[in-house]
Amino acid sequence: MADTETEALTDGFHLIIDALKLNDLNTIYGVPGIPITDFGRMAQAEGMRVLSFRHEQHAGYAAAIAGFLTKKPGICLTVSAPGFLNGLTALAHATTNCFPMILISGSSEREIVDLQQGDYEEMDQLAIAKPLCKAAYRVLHAEDIGIGIARAIRAAISGRPGGVYLDLPAKLFGQVMDADAGAASLVKVIDPAPRQLPAPESVACALDVLKSAKRPLIILGKGAAYAQADDDIRALVEKSGIPYLPMSMAKGLLPDTHPQSAGPARSLVLKESDVVMLIGARLNWLLSHGKGKSWGDKPKRFVQIDIEPKEMDSNVEIVAPVVGDIGSCVSALLDGMGDDWSAPPADWTNAITAKVETNVARMAPKLQNNNVPMDYQGALGSLRTIIKERPDAILVNEGANTLDFARSIIDMYQPRKRLDVGTWGVMGIGMGQAIGAAVETGKPVLAVEGDSAFGFSGMEIETICRYNLPICVVVFNNNGIYRGTDVNPTGGADVAPTVFVKDARYDKMMEAFGGVGVYATSPDDLTRAVNEAMDSGRPTLVNAVIDENAGTESGRIGNLNPQSVVSKK
Ligand code: ADP
Ligand code: TZD
Ligand code: MG
Numbered sequence: 001m002a003d004t005e006t007e008a009l010t011d012g013f014h015l016i017i018d019a020l021k022l023n024d025l026n027t028i029y030g031v032p033g034i035p036i037t038d039f040g041r042m043a044q045a046e047g048m049r050v051l052s053f054r055h056e057q058h059a060g061y062a063a064a065i066a067g068f069l070t071k072k073p074g075i076c077l078t079v080s081a082p083g084f085l086n087g088l089t090a091l092a093h094a095t096t097n098c099f100p101m102i103l104i105s106g107s108s109e110r111e112i113v114d115l116q117q118g119d120y121e122e123m124d125q126l127a128i129a130k131p132l133c134k135a136a137y138r139v140l141h142a143e144d145i146g147i148g149i150a151r152a153i154r155a156a157i158s159g160r161p162g163g164v165y166l167d168l169p170a171k172l173f174g175q176v177m178d179a180d181a182g183a184a185s186l187v188k189v190i191d192p193a194p195r196q197l198p199a200p201e202s203v204a205c206a207l208d209v210l211k212s213a214k215r216p217l218i219i220l221g222k223g224a225a226y227a228q229a230d231d232d233i234r235a236l237v238e239k240s241g242i243p244y245l246p247m248s249m250a251k252g253l254l255p256d257t258h259p260q261s262a263g264p265a266r267s268l269v270l271k272e273s274d275v276v277m278l279i280g281a282r283l284n285w286l287l288s289h290g291k292g293k294s295w296g297d298k299p300k301r302f303v304q305i306d307i308e309p310k311e312m313d314s315n316v317e318i319v320a321p322v323v324g325d326i327g328s329c330v331s332a333l334l335d336g337m338g339d340d341w342s343a344p345p346a347d348w349t350n351a352i353t354a355k356v357e358t359n360v361a362r363m364a365p366k367l368q369n370n371n372v373p374m375d376y377q378g379a380l381g382s383l384r385t386i387i388k389e390r391p392d393a394i395l396v397n398e399g400a401n402t403l404d405f406a407r408s409i410i411d412m413y414q415p416r417k418r419l420d421v422g423t424w425g426v427m428g429i430g431m432g433q434a435i436g437a438a439v440e441t442g443k444p445v446l447a448v449e450g451d452s453a454f455g456f457s458g459m460e461i462e463t464i465c466r467y468n469l470p471i472c473v474v475v476f477n478n479n480g481i482y483r484g485t486d487v488n489p490t491g492g493a494d495v496a497p498t499v500f501v502k503d504a505r506y507d508k509m510m511e512a513f514g515g516v517g518v519y520a521t522s523p524d525d526l527t528r529a530v531n532e533a534m535d536s537g538r539p540t541l542v543n544a545v546i547d548e549n550a551g552t553e554s555g556r557i558g559n560l561n562p563q564s565v566v567s568k569k
Contacts, residue, residue, distance in 0.1 A: 008179035012142045012172045013039050016104075017046050019149040019186050020075065027051070027066065027439060029059040029432075030077030031086075034120065035106040035170035040077065051439065051467060053432070054459045056083050060090020060103065061432025061457075064163070065419055066440045067100040068226055068249075071193070073156035073164065074436065078105045080121035080170075084129075090432070092132040094163035097422040098223060100156035103129070104166045106173075110140070126167045134162030142175035143185050150187035157193040160308040161226070196307060198324035203332045206277070206303045206320040213275035213301075215348045216242045217262065219287070222249035222422075223280020223306065229327035230415045233279065236330050241343030243352050245269060247281050248420055252412030263408075264363075265355035271296030272351075277303040280326050283315040284423065285560075290316040305329045367409065372522045373547040376405040379476065382527040383448060384410045390444070390534055394419060394437045398430050399450020400555035402476040406448050425557075428456030431473075435460065438469040444534050445471045451500060452481040458509065464539045465513035472533035472540045474526070475506045482555070484548030503545075510541035518542045 010018075016039065020026070027049040032040045044050045053059040056078045063074030074094075078087040084105040094101035105125055112119035129136045135155035139148035148166060156164045210216055218240070224233055234254050237244050243262040246253060254261065262269045271294070283290035283302075290302065303320040304312055312321040322329050343349070367381030383406070387395060391413035397406045397420045412418045419433045427450075434447040454475045464471050478484050479502050486496030507517030518529040520542050533540035554561055 009176050010142075010179040010182040011177070012145060012168075012175045013042050014046075015142055015145040015177075015182050015186070016149070016168070016173075017043050017048065018183070019146050021046070021048065022186050022188050023149065023153055025072060025075055025153075028075045028077050029053065029062040029066070029436065031056045031059060031079065031083055033079035033083060035173060036077055036079055039106075039173055049439070051435070051463070053435075053463050055457075056086035057089050057428060058432035058435070058457045058460045058463075060087045060101070061093065061429045062436030062439070063103075064090050064094035064097070064099045064101045065429075065433040065436040067094060067156070067161065068097070068222070068419070069416055069437065069440050071100070071157065071226065071228060073100040073102045073153055076101065076103045078103065080105065080107050080125065081123040082121065084123065084125050088129065088132060091129065091163040091165060093422065093424060093426055093429075095133050096424055098161050098226070099163070100161040101163045102152045102156055102166055103133070103163065104168060107138075107167050107169045109171060110169055126165070129165035129167070132163070133165045134160075136165040136167070138167035138169070139172060140169065142172065142177045142182065145172075146186035150189050153189045154192050159196075160306075161193075193325075195328050196324045198305075198322045198329045198332055200332070202320065202322045203329070203336050206305075206322050207333065207336045209275055209301055209303050209320045210240065210242070210277060214345055215273050216240075216275045216277070216344050217269050217273035218242050218244040218277045218279060219247065219281045220244055220250040220253050220279050221247040221281020224326055225250045225253055225280070225416050227280060227326035228415075229330055232327060232330045232334060236334050239334065239337055239341060241341075241349070242277070243269060243344075243349060247286065248407055249416075249418055249422070250281070251407075251418045253415045255413040256411035257413070259353070260349075262352050262356065264359040265352050267294065268355050269352060270294050272298065272348075273300065274298060275301050275303065277305070279305045279330070282306075282311060282423075286423070363409070370523050371547070373545050374521070374523060374526070375547050375550045376401055376476070377409065378523045379526055379544050379546060380405055380409040380448075382523040383446065383474065383530065386446070386527065386530050386534065387411065388413070391417070392443055393417070393534065394441065394443050394445045396420070396430055396434045396437065396445060396447040397449075398427055398453040399448075399476060400452075400482050401478075401551035402448060402450035402453065404555040404557075410448075427453045430454060431457035431460035431464065434471045434473070435463060435467075435469060438471055439467075443470075444537060445469070446530065446534070447471060447473045449473060449475050450481075451475050451477045451479070451504070451506070454506065458506070461510055461515065461539070461541060462513045465510070465515045469539060470534075470537035472530055472542065473510070474530065474542045474544050476546045477504065477506060477543050478546040478551055479503070479548045482553050483551045505543060507541050507543040510539065513539075515539035515541060519545070521545045
């Protein structure tokens, strides 16, 4: 019998680390504190990359975007109650956007929490997380850590990806067990996101519908970008000859300059198309639910490719649902098209090309203006050229006008290079996503931020400087939310709710942490500063002075604002 004095032991701390590493999860985004401080130290000592943030929400956004970029769950680590709640926004965001992520949170002792005896940071975290994520698990015994982490990984990435919560009570970390038994309890998840082949008859039906179309359209969503089936998607689009529209984060899946891109003719193709094939895109508010004014009055038939069967018919009838993973579905469609597929009628594709050319030509001179103070077109014209010259850089983008103008002006050339506010249009993803993208890909990141949007995560520029990440933040400073020109109608001392301190110097914040701060008043200044930042890889913040009159209310979605007939002046 083994001598218990010399028997090798392990504990919860090490089992969690070993389980993550075994599954090739080597990066943790989080904020330390009770009960996970030592866990973070040990994870770093065991060779994991442990990145500490200033606020859990941004660690969570970093983990969520890591999931989108890598198809592996991003890991966010938080302390109990308040830290957990701070991370929860990002977990809900990941779930909403179908990004795989695992929020691991330390928690207080079950016995005390369940009797509500007032433990340190007491909260029934599992119950609170459940409705906001795809799955939620708690591990109480060291021997269950391997299974707990395996389940979390599989839940996050199989089927429709999403956020998973893993609750680890403080006591678990210190639980001791025999090292061999511990090692044997770990699980390396086999084929965590198995292929899901579409039914052959649904593929045939989709092809029939596409064949019968006079004015077909393909819409690519961020699910298509996530799937990493880039070559097949491109082949499908090109072989079919069908014009396509990329949703925001699907831009670059094919280059925005592709001859079949209908991006600049969006209104036309939505209105006039007769058959629309959605690939990894939902008919939610971002596509006006597939009906109403923006879709025109011509009858439409929808084909939809999605891994989630419940997505079909969510807003309108789907005549050809193709359920499966995008890689398998797209390759089945390609096979089924055969060699004699005929391109859509030329009057349709020519009309789109003409519209695209007109709109692009109309925009071109505006993008070259060198106005001071800058307007959105002049400033974004500069950044557009920079991304054209550096197509492998990653663009992070949030704001209202800053988001809408950048989305339409900056062409993307490679898949998964445009990261933005996602399905909720959430402000605050900026620095977290920039950090996650820089860490996961090693590529330079350009974060184009409204001044309001930037404020949600601004303190994380310290994190950027601390880890010396190649991130260039450009703050579009128009003194406020949408515009800087609102006034308080009472004439009182408080400024209007949408207005910030005038001419704030965000560039000086970056200097405070040892980064490079630049004050830019013209498109030429901006070009110079951003190119320098991208060449040097040094953390940089460019305060881009934008005309405070230039923006419009809520950017391009002002129609979603409720209107008062009583108080509106
Ligand atoms: P967008 O906002 O770009 O229109 P959405 O987030 O609305 O995109 O839609 C993404 C869709 O992609 C979701 O319905 C999701 O189920 C689906 N999806 C995600 N990954 C895959 C995959 N690998 N295979 C098939 N569908 C996927
Ligand atoms: N809070 C959160 C978390 N998400 C939101 N989307 C909002 C608030 C509301 N909101 C928007 O939808 S855009 C925006 C807010 C506060 C900021 C717009 O101002 P900006 O951009 O300075 O970032 P522009 O260029 O001035 O329009
Ligand atoms: Mg602003």
